Each structure stands twice: as C-alpha cells, then as structure tokens.
Amino acid sequence: MVKTMNVQAIIPAAGLGTRLRPLTLTMPKALVPVAGKPMIVHIIDELVKSGIRDYVIIVGFLGNVLEDYLKAKYPKLTLKFVYQKKMGGTAQAVYLAEPYIKNPCLIIYGDTMIKGDLTPGLAFGSDMVLGTKFIDDPRPFGTVERENERIARLVEKPNYIKRSEVLVGIYTVKNYKLMFQCIKELMDNKIRFKNEFYLTHALQIMLEKGASAETFQIEDWYDCGNFNTLLETNRKILESKRRFKVPVFKDGCIIIPPVSIGSDVKMSSSIVGPYASIGDNVSIENSIVSDSIVSDGCKVANSVVEKSALGREALLLGKPVKAFLGDKSQLGE
Incomplete structure (x- = not known):
C-alpha cells in the first residue's frame, strides 16, 4: 500500500x-x-x-x-x-x-x-x-x-x-x-x-x-x-446535506429546505427553496427562488425564479423566469 x-x-x-x-x-x-x-x-x-x-x-x-x-x-x-x-x-x-x-x-x-x-x-x-x-x-x-x-x-x-x-x-x-x-x-x-x-x-x-x-x-x-x-x-448535493426537514420562518421569509445560503444575504418578503443555492452578498426581495443557483452579488426583486442559474452580479427585476444568465446580466426593469 x-x-x-x-x-x-x-x-x-x-x-x-x-x-x-x-x-x-x-x-x-x-x-x-x-x-x-x-x-x-x-x-x-x-x-x-x-x-x-x-x-x-x-x-x-x-x-x-x-x-x-x-x-x-x-x-x-x-x-x-x-x-x-x-x-x-x-x-x-x-x-x-x-x-x-x-x-x-x-x-x-x-x-x-x-x-x-x-x-x-x-x-x-x-x-x-x-x-x-x-x-x-x-x-x-x-x-x-x-x-x-x-x-x-x-x-x-x-x-x-x-x-x-x-x-x-x-x-x-x-x-x-x-x-x-x-x-x-x-x-x-x-x-x-x-x-x-x-x-x-x-x-x-x-x-x-x-x-x-x-x-x-x-x-x-x-x-x-x-x-x-x-x-x-x-x-x-443539497439533499445529501439537508440539516432540517421543515420550513423555517425568518425575518418575514420562508426558507424551505434543503438550501444553501451564503454570507451577507439580504432577504425580505420572499420564499427561498427548496433546492436553492444562494451565494454571498445576494439580495432577494418579494420573490420566490427554488431549484436554482444564484451566484454572488445577484439582486432578485419581484420575481419568480425556478430551474435557473444566475451569474455573478446578475440583476433580475419583475420577471418570472426559467433562465441561465451570465455575469452582470440584467433582465427586467
């Protein structure tokens, strides 16, 4: 050996x-x-x-x-x-x-x-x-x-x-x-x-x-x-690392496991999960994010995000999407 x-x-x-x-x-x-x-x-x-x-x-x-x-x-x-x-x-x-x-x-x-x-x-x-x-x-x-x-x-x-x-x-x-x-x-x-x-x-x-x-x-x-x-x-991978099974209510948001949430994430009036991976310094407001990867620095507002992957610092405003966006892309106004 x-x-x-x-x-x-x-x-x-x-x-x-x-x-x-x-x-x-x-x-x-x-x-x-x-x-x-x-x-x-x-x-x-x-x-x-x-x-x-x-x-x-x-x-x-x-x-x-x-x-x-x-x-x-x-x-x-x-x-x-x-x-x-x-x-x-x-x-x-x-x-x-x-x-x-x-x-x-x-x-x-x-x-x-x-x-x-x-x-x-x-x-x-x-x-x-x-x-x-x-x-x-x-x-x-x-x-x-x-x-x-x-x-x-x-x-x-x-x-x-x-x-x-x-x-x-x-x-x-x-x-x-x-x-x-x-x-x-x-x-x-x-x-x-x-x-x-x-x-x-x-x-x-x-x-x-x-x-x-x-x-x-x-x-x-x-x-x-x-x-x-x-x-x-x-x-x-999220399923394999699931730490809890029931939704968590926090700061006016519902978090449905399994999820991964990075540091310095700001969320309000939103539902996140299941199967959502949220990077660092992300802002999610009045939105639903599930079965998606949201990279560092993204901002999501007034949107429904499902089966999507958003690049770093992407901006998604007022759009229901199933999309794949590159870094610093913007969808919606």
Whole structure:
C-alpha cells in the first residue's frame, strides 16, 4: 500500500465549458458554483479528506483566475498550475503534468464531483485502479468490458445501450511512468477519437502491455456537463446535506429546505427553496427562488425564479423566469 501523503493528484480543468455558457464566458468552468461552492472546491475538499496534499492542476481559459482563487483558498496545499494552450483531449492534458509527477497519482477531472470512500482506490493493489459506476446507457462514457470477471478492455463511448460499468473520471495509477509512456505512444501514433487524445485509450495501451487493473465503485457521482445536470447535481448535493426537514420562518421569509445560503444575504418578503443555492452578498426581495443557483452579488426583486442559474452580479427585476444568465446580466426593469 502507498501512503496517501505521497500520492499526487492531477486535475485536468482546462475545458471551455461551452455547454454552460453564458456562465462560462467570464469564469472557468471549474469555478461554476453548485450547492454553495465551486465544482473544483467540492473535488479538492473530498481529496483532502483522503490525505492528498500535492496537486497538479491543468488550466486553460481564464486559468489565471482559477489559479489565484485556489492559491487563496488552499494556502497550505502544494499546488502546481500547468497551462494547456490548445485543447487536445484528456490524455494530452494529463501528459502536461508529467514533469511534476514523482509518485503514484490520482487523476480526477475538474467537473467530476464524487462522494464516497476513496480508500479502495488509494490502496494501489494494481498498476491502475479505475473508479466506476453501473448505468443503463454507457454511450457518453468510457466503458469497462470484462471477460471471466477480468478487465479485458476499455472502450470509449460505445455505440450500444445496455447496463454497463462506466468510467466516472477518477483513476489512481501506481505505474505512472508506464502511463506517461503510453500517452506519449498514443500521441506519437496520432491515435485520436473525434480529433482528441483520450486518456481511456492510453489506459487501454497499458492493459495491452500487461498492466494490472481493477475497479472500485463510486458511491455517488455527479455530472455538471450542462445546465440540466448542473441543477440536478445541485439538488442531489443539497439533499445529501439537508440539516432540517421543515420550513423555517425568518425575518418575514420562508426558507424551505434543503438550501444553501451564503454570507451577507439580504432577504425580505420572499420564499427561498427548496433546492436553492444562494451565494454571498445576494439580495432577494418579494420573490420566490427554488431549484436554482444564484451566484454572488445577484439582486432578485419581484420575481419568480425556478430551474435557473444566475451569474455573478446578475440583476433580475419583475420577471418570472426559467433562465441561465451570465455575469452582470440584467433582465427586467
């Protein structure tokens, strides 16, 4: 077994997050808030619980914003930021960390939010340990295919629909030197899928070279790839952290759990919740807000907000909406 304190984490977080625009026009995808804190903070907090202190984070668009935020948030962690100048896929992103990895590593994508015991994945009984979950439609994901219980192959985005064991975007790799060799081989031979180099294919090359592999089941796995899944993840995380079950009456407002409410929030004559995540310095007046994410500095007045995500300092006045607004947007007068 490898001591967790010697494990390094690689977090590819350079994606543009195009399916979360307009929120991601002015913030890195990894900083999009869900259930009260940015995606990547959920991830790092979970890894810190497992004792991981050393991180290599791959950044891209607005990478300086992400770097500044995380350095301020985690001053006691070892953080190295590497810039991915051109999007070339998950394998290329991981390969950028190669000069800084000196120990077995854990790889987790910057939008892969998980909850559960990571100890089985960190036991390092094999060259690589793959976090997996069984789902009914594996087509958007990498899939584990077995023969006689043994992992036979890894298939990226299969074309079949049946209950399958899929890769959830978390991997622990003991034989990290072989992994980087296989990624280099993948790129040297220009083995692309949809014009990108996939980590799944590099791990498949490892299998073909005789690397040992096993899987461990992830208890909860949250996807934040688009607005529907972002709001679904917001609901699930809030539900998992529910502290009370009955509505609370406070200062002329009704708060219906589960909710997350930040600091310096001003509310009057409003109903907030269920499944509302309210950021810091938000003002809500004479409004109903449910099943929504309201970012820092927003002002909502005389509105009904449902199944929405509002960017930082958005202004919503007198409108019933199901909308996704970017930073400093205004709707209504």
